[in-house]
Amino acid sequence: MMTTEAASQVYEDTWIPSACGMCYxxxxxxxxxxxxxxxxxxxxxxxxxxxxxxCARGLAGIQLLYDPHRVNRPLRRTNPEKAIGGDPGWQxxxxxxxxxxxxxxxxxxxxxxxxxxxxxxxxISLAPLMHALGTFLPAFGTPNSFVSDGHHCGxxxxxxxxxxxxxxxxNPDVAHCSYLLLFGCQAGLGTYYALTTMAQDVADxxxxxxxxxxxxxxxxxAAEKADEWVPIKPGSDGALACAMLNxxxxxxxxxDADYLRDHADGPYLLTEDGxxxxxxxxxRPLVWDANAAYARPFDATDLGTVALDxxxxxxxxxxxxxxxxxxxQVAKWTPEAAAEVTTVxxxxxxxxxxxxxxxxxxxxxxxxxxxxxxxxxxxxxxxKGAHGHDNAWSTSLAIELLNEVIGASNVPGGLLGxxxxxxxHPETGFPRWEPGADVDGLLEAGALxxxxxxxRSPGWPPPPTSAELPNLRDLVGWPITTCFTPxxxxxxENFSFDHRPEVLINYGSNLLMSAARPEVCFEAFKDTFVICxxxxxxxxxxxxxxxxxPDTSYLERLDPIPNFxxxxxxxxxxxxxxxxxxxxVEPLFERRHFSEVLLELGGRLGITExxxxxxNHLYGLVAPxxxxxxxxxxxxxxxxxxxxxxxGEERGLDWFEEQGVITWPKKVEEVYWKPFIxxxxxxxxxxxxxxxEQVAKIAQERxxxxxxxxxxxxxxxxxxxxxxxxxxGYDLQAIYYRVPWHTFSMTYENPxxxxxxxxxPYSYFVCINTATAHAKGIADGDPIEVEGVDGGTxxxxxxxxxxxxxxxxxxxxxxxHWAQGMPFARGKxxxxxxxLPMDLEHTDLVSLSMDCDARVRVQKVPEA
Amino acid sequence: xxxxxxxxxxxxxxxxxxxxxxxxxxxxxxxxxxxxxHALAERCGDPFRRALDSTDERLPRHLRLFVDxxxxxxLDQPVVPANGSDAGVTVVVLTPMMGG
Ligand code: SF4
Numbered sequence: 010m011m012t013t014e015a016a017s018q019v020y021e022d023t024w025i026p027s028a029c030g031m032c033y034x035x036x037x038x039x040x041x042x043x044x045x046x047x048x049x050x051x052x053x054x055x056x057x058x059x060x061x062x063x064c065a066r067g068l069a070g071i072q073l074l075y076d077p078h079r080v081n082r083p084l085r086r087t088n089p090e091k092a093i094g095g096d097p098g099w100q101x102x103x104x105x106x107x108x109x110x111x112x113x114x115x116x117x118x119x120x121x122x123x124x125x126x127x128x129x130x131x132x133i134s135l136a137p138l139m140h141a142l143g144t145f146l147p148a149f150g151t152p153n154s155f156v157s158d159g160h161h162c163g164x165x166x167x168x169x170x171x172x173x174x175x176x177x178x179x180n181p182d183v184a185h186c187s188y189l190l191l192f193g194c195q196a197g198l199g200t201y202y203a204l205t206t207m208a209q210d211v212a213d214x215x216x217x218x219x220x221x222x223x224x225x226x227x228x229x230x231a232a233e234k235a236d237e238w239v240p241i242k243p244g245s246d247g248a249l250a251c252a253m254l255n256x257x258x259x260x261x262x263x264x265d266a267d268y269l270r271d272h273a274d275g276p277y278l279l280t281e282d283g284x285x286x287x288x289x290x291x292x293r294p295l296v297w298d299a300n301a302a303y304a305r306p307f308d309a310t311d312l313g314t315v316a317l318d319x320x321x322x323x324x325x326x327x328x329x330x331x332x333x334x335x336x337x338q339v340a341k342w343t344p345e346a347a348a349e350v351t352t353v354x355x356x357x358x359x360x361x362x363x364x365x366x367x368x369x370x371x372x373x374x375x376x377x378x379x380x381x382x383x384x385x386x387x388x389x390x391x392x393k394g395a396h397g398h399d400n401a402w403s404t405s406l407a408i409e410l411l412n413e414v415i416g417a418s419n420v421p422g423g424l425l426g427x428x429x430x431x432x433x434h435p436e437t438g439f440p441r442w443e444p445g446a447d448v449d450g451l452l453e454a455g456a457l458x459x460x461x462x463x464x465r466s467p468g469w470p471p472p473p474t475s476a477e478l479p480n481l482r483d484l485v486g487w488p489i490t491t492c493f494t495p496x497x498x499x500x501x502e503n504f505s506f507d508h509r510p511e512v513l514i515n516y517g518s519n520l521l522m523s524a525a526r527p528e529v530c531f532e533a534f535k536d537t538f539v540i541c542x543x544x545x546x547x548x549x550x551x552x553x554x555x556x557x558x559p560d561t562s563y564l565e566r567l568d569p570i571p572n573f574x575x576x577x578x579x580x581x582x583x584x585x586x587x588x589x590x591x592x593x594v595e596p597l598f599e600r601r602h603f604s605e606v607l608l609e610l611g612g613r614l615g616i617t618e619x620x621x622x623x624x625n626h627l628y629g630l631v632a633p634x635x636x637x638x639x640x641x642x643x644x645x646x647x648x649x650x651x652x653x654x655x656x657g658e659e660r661g662l663d664w665f666e667e668q669g670v671i672t673w674p675k676k677v678e679e680v681y682w683k684p685f686i687x688x689x690x691x692x693x694x695x696x697x698x699x700x701x702e703q704v705a706k707i708a709q710e711r712x713x714x715x716x717x718x719x720x721x722x723x724x725x726x727x728x729x730x731x732x733x734x735x736x737x738g739y740d741l742q743a744i745y746y747r748v749p750w751h752t753f754s755m756t757y758e759n760p761x762x763x764x765x766x767x768x769x770p771y772s773y774f775v776c777i778n779t780a781t782a783h784a785k786g787i788a789d790g791d792p793i794e795v796e797g798v799d800g801g802t803x804x805x806x807x808x809x810x811x812x813x814x815x816x817x818x819x820x821x822x823x824x825x826h827w828a829q830g831m832p833f834a835r836g837k838x839x840x841x842x843x844x845l846p847m848d849l850e851h852t853d854l855v856s857l858s859m860d861c862d863a864r865v866r867v868q869k870v871p872e873a
Numbered sequence: 874x875x876x877x878x879x880x881x882x883x884x885x886x887x888x889x890x891x892x893x894x895x896x897x898x899x900x901x902x903x904x905x906x907x908x909x910x911h912a913l914a915e916r917c918g919d920p921f922r923r924a925l926d927s928t929d930e931r932l933p934r935h936l937r938l939f940v941d942x943x944x945x946x947x948l949d950q951p952v953v954p955a956n957g958s959d960a961g962v963t964v965v966v967l968t969p970m971m972g973g
Binding site for chain 1: 879881882884885886923933934935939942943944963965966967
């Protein structure tokens with residue numbers, strides 16, 4: 010027995026640098042370990058991602074590590090009857106037994122038709138997800154991957170982040186911004202990219218005087234802190250943005266003509282049928298040379314003054330400039346017309362448009378690090394609240410163009426792509442990426458997810474070619490993620506795939522709760538052999554899994570370069586910071602890292618060679634740091650190669666385990682790259698128009714129904730989303746909102762975060778406007794039932810508030826768990842997604858965004 | 874000059890004889906990625922044929938060609954060195970995912 014003195018002896022007391030993994034932001038952390046036990050996690054001030062700050066989830070992460078309800082050993086289903094809410098009858102088995110069975114099944118699938126392997130993942134575990142998507146799955150030979158939280162993903166925003174900013178997403182340059190307009194987005198005030206860093210930056214900017222206007226049906230984390238809350242009817246943000254464009258372009262004349270002429274396709278001429286007018290010889294888009302008084306290729310060397318606005322005769326036909334087309338396109342959106350749609354008064358629309366345009370300080374410049382740059386001190390940002398509808402593309406385009414017309418795009422004060430230019434570490438030149446221009450002079454994204462050692466990745470996404478993949482990548486290949494796969498598998502009338510899902514590997518995602526109502530995913534995979542690699546026995550595992558494999562949490566695993574690769578860096582000046590995620594403690598029990606298991610499976614399946622080659626491609630590794638094709642590497646060895654490949658021989662895995670992060674200062678030309686890289690932003694989206702025609706043709710040839718290509722518009726407009734219009738007595742719109750202390754559904758099992766929810770008056774309730782509730786005889790705390798017009802019923806308790814639009818019910822995201830394996834989460838909050846179908850009708854085909862609101866009616870019900 | 878070609882991933886089924894893990898192709902000395910694509914299109918059809926439709930001088934996103942472990946980026950990059958020594962070519966086809 011230990012003496013008191015011996016028991017109090019401390020043998021180890023150490024701090025370990027790493028990266029948070031409670032959401033996709035990957036903030037720098039350090040963990041305090043004493044005698045093998047992690048006792049504290051705090052922010053790492055040395056890491057530019059977070060700069061020492063953590064949100065509530067990050068602080069609560071330690072509860073995930075020691076959660077007594079985690080899956081600790083492989084489990085096998087003994088109850089052959091799969092059912093939502095059913096008891097799987099878990100039986101613990103050994104890893105060898107589990108992997109032997111999985112290998113046998115995967116070998117059979119690969120021999121028969123590798124497309125029989127399906128994969129679902131989550132962006133929360135980004136580095137292992139990328140490893141699977143980038144190496145294992147293509148090496149195996151299956152294109153059938155999807156991201157279950159694609160329902161809640163950026164979709165249309167990511168497309169425009171790519172075409173206008175060469176990035177995956179965007180953030181405002183609040184350090185130089187005076188006016189921040191948030192459409193259904195909570196940047197710096199609630200949940201969003203680079204959350205913790207942005208929170209400080211937004212706070213600093215507001216002390217300096219930056220005004221924040223939050224356009225949102227719900228008084229959520231951003232609206233409650235904003236200078237002004239503008240309650241709007243869900244799904245109508247596009248109409249508001251069109252009206253603002255109209256005011257800026259046609260009434261107030263607040264636009265940046267130089268930017269639109271020189272850095273966008275504003276002067277490109279359009280034929281009457283809506284294509285760029287092109288030079289007969291070179292095929293280049295034409296602009297109007299006002300000195301020569303004829304149309305010439307945009308890149309002619311001796312161009313005179315280029316006309317931005319007007320209609321000109323080209324080959325005897327009238328051609329408008331893109332700028333003129335945009336002005337005409339939005340002209341019908343008077344503030345009064347938009348007010349009818351949005352319920353925002355015309356007066357408010359005029360005020361916001363004028364404030365936004367004037368704050369932009371068009372014509373002004375600023376000197377940063379000795380460089381004189383345009384200073385456009387206004388920014389419009391949007392996310393799921395605005396584009397989570399089946400009019401996502403057009404809405405997103407309208408909001409993005411607000412920034413473009415005032416020239417606030419990738420210059421100080423404006424909207425910045427998340428770090429699309431990096432010249433690499435000063436000593437090695439790695440990692441390197443930068444965008445360029447395509448043959449039409451338009452911006453072409455640089456490396457997005459794979460790392461090309463040359464800093465570029467080839468070309469635009471492929472055009473529509475077919476409709477043979479359930480994730481629709483061959484029909485609409487430009488959205489980054491989608492969760493449409495289960496809906497396509499269920500839609501037998503439209504999609505007759507020549508293979509079926511034989512095996513599903515489900516990594517970290519809770520499909521049944523994340524991607525619309527659970528029946529959709531259950532139906533799609535109930536006859537499939539399902540492997541869940543996860544932290545908990547969640548709803549998906551209990552309904553569908555045949556085998557559950559115990560995953561490591563982010564505090565138990567190694568992820569080289571977890572902030573893959575630049576999308577989670579804060580925007581603006583400051584430091585680059587490439588980091589490590591490393592185990593704070595060795596994996597507990599029999600938990601294993603997903604990537605290590607994939608390496609083992611790769612070896613068993615004989616696909617090590619292509620996996621190694623693709624790993625080189627994923628990390629942009631070249632000799633001498635590239636993996637040899639035939640060698641079987643450990644995960645640690647791969648991490649060592651990746652770090653040395655980027656930062657030099659002396660900075661391998663050991664160095665990063667010790668130091669945690671490598672930093673160096675960003676350059677002005679990297680951050681505010683627009684004046685330095687001559688690549689025009691496409692205001693006019695000819696590619697969308699072309700894609701729409703190709704999709705329509707494919708649909709017609711295949712006899713597909715419900716493929717609506719009306720939304721493939723090159724310029725913004727507004728049409729109602731399905732939930733916007735009252736139908737058959739369903740008089741309300743239900744929306745979900747995000748609380749900053751939860752990430753999707755997983756964190757509901759965390760007791761500290763549950764405590765926040767319980768102490769906070771709204772997130773476990775259904776919020777309803779006080780006046781609306783009174784008219785319906787509903788009192789605060791009453792049990793209510795919300796019934797969707799497209800099916801689905803949810804129950805909860807009413808919370809009466811004036812902080813929600815009178816025609817709206819608001820529910821916090823992803824509550825209402827029912828799994829036995831998540832006892833803390835079970836029964837807490839309301840399961841909003843039950844109201845959401847997943848089908849073509851509720852999907853914006855351009856971006857694969859799905860309607861994330863529902864047309865509903867509500868009634869008081871008796872106490873259960 | 875003969876090069877050995879291994880197909881992996883989504884194009885594995887293009888290989889005529891699934892029992893064989895690789896096959897030989899003849900390319901001219903100094904033959905480049907474009908020449909290799911032509912030869913593969915002739916032998917296997919799609920998706921190599923589709924890649925040839927592109928007007929871009931870069932290899933399409935869905936196709937990755939590795940020569941002795943190094944990835945090729947443009948169609949004019951050599952597969953067979955001008956001196957004619959044999960090259961080991963591994964062709965990996967990426968799945969269309971994550972934005973193509
Ligand atoms: S923002 Fe995300 S990554 Fe950062 S501390 Fe919070 S949960 Fe962790």
